[in-house]
Amino acid sequence: MRALPFSTLLTVLTLLALPVRAELSLLNVSYDVSRELYKDINPAFVAEWQAKKREGITLNQSHGGSSKQALSVAAGLEADVVTMNQSPDIDILVERGALVAADWQRRFPHESAPYTTVSVFLVRRGNPKGLKDWSDLARPGVSVIVPNPKTSGNGRYTYLAAWGQALQKHGGNAAEARKFVAALFKNVPVLDGGGRGATTTFTQRDIGDVLVTFENEAALIADELGNAAFEVVYPPLTIEAAAPVAVVDKVVDKRGTREAATAYLNFLFSPAGQQIIARHHFRPRDPAALKQYAARFPPVRTFTVENALGGWANVQKTHFADGGIYDQIVEQR
Amino acid sequence: MARRYKNVLPGFPLTLGYTLVYLSLVILIPLTAVFIKAADLSPSQFWAVVSAPRVVASYKVSFGLSLAAAAINSVFGLMLAWSLVRYSFPGKKLIDALVDLPFALPTAVAGIALTALYAGNGWLGRFLETPGVKLAALWLRLGGSAETAEYLAGFGVKVAYTPLGILVALIFIGLPFVVRTVQPILEDLDTELEEAAASLGARRWQTFRHVLLPILLPALLTGFALAFARAVGEYGSVIFIAGNIPMVSEITPLMIITKLEQYDYVGATAVAAVMLLLSFVLLLLVNILQAWTSRRIRRGR
Known part of the structure; x- marks a missing residue:
């Protein structure tokens, strides 16, 4: 009973404690065991964004039990993107306060799930x-x-x-x-x-x-x-x-981060992103990455x-x- | 009461005012929120949620084991406090400080440590779970019959991932409460009382039962109540060692968390409300008992 509000509070406090910077930043609220994956994805995306846009970007991560994380976002944690491990945890953000558009599964390829x-x-x-x-x-x-x-x-x-x-x-x-x-x-x-x-x-x-x-x-x-x-x-x-992802529409419109948030999620579906995903033993959607790491993913x-x-x-x-x-x-x- | 007694702190209205405002902000308003949220359910829905078989089983586990843990702590906490107050021995300061450790330790750490210790491959668990096997081997070596050996081999206690594990965790976190409430009373207690009892011909048990226990009982009850309250609300340490098997070793706080994880706020608060009510009634009973015992002592004196 205590653990849930406390961890939420902690997340919020941590975010408040972050220095205010003019630099573009995104918050990715994710589930528990995607830590290692996004530790590799984020620097790769930052490098790509910098090369393309000539501006810096910071990625902040928050991890925890999938449903708990979704509840935090519904309760006001300002996530630009959510990356979950089951679609009900994004559907709840459609139901609660319409934070995410109802057609989120059609916004990105493969029902918005970059890997399985x-x-x-x-x-x-x-x-x-x-x-x-x-x-x-x-x-x-x-x-x-x-x-x-x-x-x-x-x-x-x-x-x-x-x-x-x-x-x-x-x-x-x-x-x-x-x-x-x-x-x-x-x-x-x-x-x-x-x-x-x-x-x-x-x-x-x-x-x-x-x-x-x-x-x-x-x-x-x-x-x-x-x-x-x-x-x-x-x-x-x-x-x-399938692990679904979505842009949190209400938050990105308020913070003016839609372009960056969309680019970030698109990066997950790009060949470079799919490579990293396959390296972390998640089954990539990209046939090339799947073929390259075929030994890891026996057909089933x-x-x-x-x-x-x-x-x-x-x-x-x-x-x-x-x-x-x-x-x-x-x-x- | 002819003259108004002059207090160090400002007068009664201000004090009571502060008390009520503070109590409201810190305790009553959050608790009311629980009941208001739970009131979103119709009475029949509310009853269906809080009387579901799994939830009822969890009340039994939570309240039963918390009472048992508090009772065990009352006995052993008293003994601990007694030896800390009455005797001096090397390392006494250290042991005194150790008593508070369960207060300071994050409960999850306690849970993980206890689980590692009592699991089937842990330091203690390996001796507790399969002592029968060793006993049987010994029996056979001594020339005993195979049937008896087979019977002996069945002996053993599983602690981790059973209700017994929950009890161990609850005893661990509850111990300081009893020791710390009984200790000051024991320190104030003159040995002369016992000497007087002895000189009047009381046996040791009689002295304990009729002289010491009545004086200690109110503090002991307070310690019991605190240990119980803490145990009922405990989540962090129990969750690791419980095994969380439905109908067997699920605690009520887990049922609340489970409902929250399924976005069932209202169901969660309904169970929370029942838990609050049960705890409140039990604590009230302990308080009444305590008031009664301390009145009896004052009268006895």
Whole structure:
């Protein structure tokens, strides 16, 4: 109860404390685990802008849980752009105070999502439990680590991945999908608040046989901890998570930063931006970048919330709202 | 009361005025906002939110474990305060300072440290979770039967990611409250009282039960109430060690955060309002109990 207003306050205070400069500046409000990505994107964009416009520009970043960050912007944090990991966190800015135009998904290519990632399994070396497909995760005696779908976008995608693939396997039978997802969540011993928390539980506390997380997070774990302890398993069918971006119209019109903000987001879709994105293990949209880093991104059959599950609004209502299917499943554990 | 007593501070109306304004600004207005926001719901909607099975389970976890933690702290906090006041030993100053550490530590740090310690691969967790296995091995080596060994192997306590872990975290953050409220009373307490009791033939237990405890009880209750209040509102440290399994180890503050993350402000404030009410009622009860016990002592004297 305390953590949320406090972090918001802290962000606001930090921004207030920044010296007032005549120089052009942009604030990018983003989700938790995009830190490393934007640390590389920003200097590259600044260099390009300076070369083109002959004027300086400063990029400020704010990171935190995706929904929490969206709430801060809705409450008045003056973000020029938002870069989130699920579209409901931008839709809320359309609903609350019309900060973002309703057609934000059509403003940039690929539904305004410069990259995607997929949900994968991270298992312990040698895959001792032989986990290959989603159905293995629901077997008795398998322990699965997943972040809390109620508080984490990563967890929500995992839940939806399990649901969607079960739906396809059983020819669209929702009752079967529900039975499967319920069995899977019976195997979850810890529900961490966010993706990084789940990573810690799996890698540092040695809990669980498998961690279900995004491909880029799995790659990061392998980079940080060495490939010796863990291996990545690609299930035959999984969910594709697109990371949407938008210009916050009300803010850029007030601050006169629309041109820069638009250029910044366009940079994400440019070949240079797509290169950086691919280096950070996010699947780029640009075929050239994808080809160059093909070894990192094995082809995998995917579905999305939009094409298989009836869109985010529907998913939120039927699955994650209070009393929704997720609540019903976990209450019956 | 013939003459008006001259106070150091300005008179009663001004003092009360300040008290009310300050209390309103700092406590009442923010709390009213919670209730006003929660009033956006119709009574039946409100009831549906606050009586959802997951939320009710979280009340049990939060309030039950907070009461348990405060009770445990009352016993051990009293012992700690006693040894700090009554005895002098090397390192006493250090231990006295250590007591305050849970106040100063960011709660998330406490949570991470406790989790690392009590997880199955932690320093303490590894001995707690699987002592049965070692015991069984020993039993077999001593020539015991396999069935008994199998039975023994089942022994062990999981602390991290269970309600027990939450209890450990709540005990950790609540300890200073009891020690610091009981300590000054103990310091004021003359040993002569105990000597008198002893010379009148009281046994040690009788002295404690009939002489010391009645004097200490009001302070002990205050400490209990403070430790309890802190534990109910605690989020940072618990969230790491709880495991957050629905219906088992979800605390009420997590339910509030969960609702906020889903943009459900109103639902969050509804649960918050219930939490406030429950805490207020419990604290009021403790205060009444405390007033009653201190009246009894004054009468006894």
